[in-house]
Amino acid sequence: GERYLRTHRGIQGELSSDLRFIPAAWNSRARTSFPALAALARNKEGAVTAVQLVYLNPETGQKAACDLKKQSFGLIKGSYVQIQKGSGAVFVAEGVETALSIREAGVKGDIYAALGVANFRNLGAFMSDRNRPFIICADQDGEGSVSHKAVEKAVTSLTEGGLSVSVIRPDTAQGKTDFNDILRQHGVSAIQQYFRTYPGQTPDLTPQPPALPLSSHWEEEFKRKYLADHPERASSKKTSDKTLTPHVMIARFKFLTEQINTLENKTIVESLTKRRDDLVRSVFQNNAVMSGISLRDKAVAAQISDIASSLNKQQERNQPAPKISRGFDQDR
Numbered sequence: 001g002e003r004y005l006r007t008h009r010g011i012q013g014e015l016s017s018d019l020r021f022i023p024a025a026w027n028s029r030a031r032t033s034f035p036a037l038a039a040l041a042r043n044k045e046g047a048v049t050a051v052q053l054v055y056l057n058p059e060t061g062q063k064a065a066c067d068l069k070k071q072s073f074g075l076i077k078g079s080y081v082q083i084q085k086g087s088g089a090v091f092v093a094e095g096v097e098t099a100l101s102i103r104e105a106g107v108k109g110d111i112y113a114a115l116g117v118a119n120f121r122n123l124g125a126f127m128s129d130r131n132r133p134f135i136i137c138a139d140q141d142g143e144g145s146v147s148h149k150a151v152e153k154a155v156t157s158l159t160e161g162g163l164s165v166s167v168i169r170p171d172t173a174q175g176k177t178d179f180n181d182i183l184r185q186h187g188v189s190a191i192q193q194y195f196r197t198y199p200g201q202t203p204d205l206t207p208q209p210p211a212l213p214l215s216s217h218w219e220e221e222f223k224r225k226y227l228a229d230h231p232e233r234a235s236s237k238k239t240s241d242k243t244l245t246p247h248v249m250i251a252r253f254k255f256l257t258e259q260i261n262t263l264e265n266k267t268i269v270e271s272l273t274k275r276r277d278d279l280v281r282s283v284f285q286n287n288a289v290m291s292g293i294s295l296r297d298k299a300v301a302a303q304i305s306d307i308a309s310s311l312n313k314q315q316e317r318n319q320p321a322p323k324i325s326r327g328f329d330q331d332r
Contacts, residue, residue: 001037003061004054007255010184011100016083018042019096025053029068034058039096041079041115044126050074052081052096052115076115078122084111089198092123093137093179094147101183102137105191107198117147120154124161133164135198139178140170168194184259185268246292249283250300257303277311284308 001021005011018040025036034055041050052072055064063069080092083099089109093099099113110132114120120136127134136154141147151167158165170177182190256276260269283289284304294301 001035001054001056004037004056004063005097005100007251008062008258009097009100009180010255011097011104013100013104015100016081018081022053025055027055027064027066027068027071030055030064030066034064034066037096039081039113039115041074041076041081043075043079044128048074049079050076050115052076054096072115076119078119078125080112080114080119080126082110082112084109086110089133089135090123090127091135091137092120094120094139095178095180097180098137098139098178101178101180101191102195104183105188105195107195117150117154120151121157123154124158124163130163133166133198134158136165136167137179138167138169140172140174141176142172168198170194246289246296249279249289250293250297253279253283253300253304277307280304280307280311 001019002015005015005019020038020040022036022038024033025038026033035058036053036055039052039054040048041052043049050072051074052070054070055066055068056062057064081096081099083096084103086109090112091099091102091107091109092112092114093102094114094117096113096115099111103111114123117138123134124130136151138151139147155165155167170179170182174182179191179194182194253276256272256279260272260276283293290301290304293304
């Protein structure tokens with residue numbers, strides 16, 4: 001479950017305790033069991049009343065290749081998955097991945113996942129403090145879509161019930177998308193631009209640091225990611241080479257490669273490819289890191305070597321330039 005969120009959904013921050021992993025969950029339509037991410041939904045009294053399962057591929061950690069990829073059990077109506085506890089504004093997203101993406105951007109306040117667009121309208125009965133502002137973080141499915149109309153009806157119902165409700169969703173220029181798509185394609189700073197003006201937020205939203213199990217050097221990695229999103233705050237001092245650990249580099253390389261292979265936006269793919277090329281240049285010249293990668297994942301080491309070789313050939317065609325030196329002997 002964690003691999004699905006970290007590798008395939010770009011979520012690096014601490015995860016809610018109401019997100020669990022089930023090694024084998026029965027899929028009634030596929031007539032077999034899959035590993036699953038389980039999201040626990042609680043009612044107003046805090047009792048677990050429902051669970052939503054996301055079925056996963058046991059090899060890749062992606063969603064399982066089956067007709068029924070997601071299934072809910074129990075009473076969803078009036079129950080929500082708490083992603084973050086806070087004060088002030090209450091942010092409610094349709095899905096768990098979207099809610100986690102909002103938390104990733106450092107948004108302050110309560111953050112919940114509704115587990116479906118139809119559950120937005122039940123917020124009034126769920127929240128005890130009805131004086132707080134409510135922000136529905138909707139998916140961008142296009143005006144006139146079923147989900148768009150459902151959100152409009154929910155806003156009307158909640159407003160008539162005396163709540164202060166507003167809606168935020170990705171720009172229509174982004175096409176059919178949600179805030180998790182924005183996170184994976186454009187990074188944390190792109191999400192922050194949507195939320196800076198909302199109640200309780202500050203101009204300097206701080207992304208959530210990654211959870212400790214991801215890397216023993218998570219502080220350096222968080223600093224690198226934060227400075228990448230805030231270049232104006234970067235000093236002239238170079239980042240420590242401690243960030244170049246085999247574990248971190250393998251995960252970063254795989255994440256970039258997956259995005260390059262799955263995204264369709266040409267501009268975004270070109271940007272991600274440039275980032276991966278820069279990563280290859282850095283890693284390929286570091287003997288210790290390349291040796292560590294080769295020991296842990298020979299397939300990734302081979303891909304890095306192939307890309308480095310291709311980059312060298314491009315340099316030779318374009319202009320005379322120093323080649324990228326081999327950081328290790330792959331046959332060793």
